[in-house]
Amino acid sequence: MENMNAIEVEGLTKKFGNNTAVDNISFEVKAGEVFGLLGPNGAGKTTTLRMMTTLLKQDFGTVKIFGHDTLKESRIARSMFGLTGQYASVDEDISARENLMIFSRLNGLSKNEAKSRTDELLEEFSLVNSADKSLKNFSGGMRRRLDLAVSLITRPSLIFLDEPTTGLDPRTRMQMWDTIRELVDQGSTIILTTQYLDEADQLADRIAVIDHGKLVKIGTPDELKKNIGGTKLQFQVDEKEDIPDLKNVLENQLSLESTFSGNQVQVIMSEKNQLVTILNVLDENNISFSHLIVQDPSLDDVFMSLTVGKN
Structure with missing residues (x-):
């Protein structure tokens, strides 16, 4: 299983009336990687995720989970992945232990196996001290950890994480990141949708950007950032009367793209080595400056470049 793709998506299409929510999307997910799905609200990523997880039937195209077609071999395909959404199907009125026991039994474990697996998951996700409390008394972070624990009862090779850290405080988010990294270290393949671009940058090996139902770009975070342009240099000119000369030098002498807003x-x-040239030009022309910042492209820049202004 290590040498095959975890997921193969080909020509995936879904229409709702006259609206094409997902438009002929194709990509592959390698076994053992974290694959991020990014896109603005309404872009089609949730519909794509629902089709990949057999919650929604596609109009055209195929999805294969470790080689198994999700339409022709739906039972086998479903048995090979776990799904964690923002709100897992757990009962609010009973405890974490009882929820895990119920879902373990529903997944075919014997009573003893269910008890053993429940104890393991409570320990693994730091829920032992709260195991017998009603979920109504759980914090957002505790609830999210339980959602993930439920999806891992059968130790699936493939895990879909749909915005797993939405609404969590920064510390709990970091804890979830560590948990996700541990799952990958143990051999899991992760499909991650998230509204936090720094999360995708930190966790994803590759990222697919979806907009208006189409796959607009796919690559590693570094590849995507390199594709959208260079490093930003920002500074403040001390004397406003120097700006016309500076603009002339930057654009005409050095052929650099520049924008001005006040000072x-x-x-x-x-290329970063252009910084030395720019600083030398500022010095030669006696242009004093302050508040110099050098900033590499971020996934925010990628997201804005690929999705904004195309509505």
């Missing part, structure tokens, strides 16, 4: 200047550098 604030932003320059896009294709």
